[in-house]
Amino acid sequence: MSKLDSFLGLIDDWKRGDLDSVSARLHPDVVWHFSATTKPPAHGRDGAIAFLKAYGEVCVTSRLRLFSHAENESQLFYEATEDFDTPAGRHVLVPYAGIVDFDADGLITGWRDYFDRALIDDQVAGERTLPDFCEDLVKRPSV
Numbered sequence: 001m002s003k004l005d006s007f008l009g010l011i012d013d014w015k016r017g018d019l020d021s022v023s024a025r026l027h028p029d030v031v032w033h034f035s036a037t038t039k040p041p042a043h044g045r046d047g048a049i050a051f052l053k054a055y056g057e058v059c060v061t062s063r064l065r066l067f068s069h070a071e072n073e074s075q076l077f078y079e080a081t082e083d084f085d086t087p088a089g090r091h092v093l094v095p096y097a098g099i100v101d102f103d104a105d106g107l108i109t110g111w112r113d114y115f116d117r118a119l120i121d122d123q124v125a126g127e128r129t130l131p132d133f134c135e136d137l138v139k140r141p142s143v
Contacts, residue, residue: 001106002071003071003075003076003100003102004066004069004071004076004078004143006025006076006106006108007076007078007108008066008143009025010022010025010108013025014052014062015062015064017056019049019052019053022048022049022052023048023049025107026045026048026107026108027045027107027109028044028045029043029044029109030042030048030107030108030109030110031043031109031110031111032047032048032051032110032111032112033111033112033113034051034055034113035113035115035117036113036114037114037117038117039117058086058124059085059092060085060086060087061084061085062083062084063083063084064080064081064082064083065080065081065083065138065142065143066078066079066142066143067079067080067081067141067142067143068143069143074101074102074103075099075100075102076099076100077097077098077099078097078098078099078100079096079097080095080096080097080098081093081094081095081096081138082094082095082096082115082120083138088126090123090124090126091123092120092123092124093123093129093130093138094116094119094120094123094130095115095137095138096114096116097113097114098112098113099112100112
């Protein structure tokens, strides 16, 4: 199975709310920098699942889309758009990139997401929308 297929499987598990299947794809000692430059990482499966539970309270409908990717024997790089609705009915749309590390057994050992955290927070609060000049970044065919 390719790194991309494994990652997309995890995303499908998350969208279905199947956190046990998500957890099974993670190494017990995974380190997930879910907001690499602005928040401390989640450590271990329990930390990653705790983050996803908290995120699930903000993101009620996820339309995550991947646009491009590259992989080698141990890593997947991807370019994507986070696209979700909040419980208050606000629409959040942010381009981002990530790198996922895999061990020899295909488990995720590391995950780093890079994006404009303030843009997400401001959209969740209803204070800002995606700038017009970013539209071409998010309106492309996805993988």
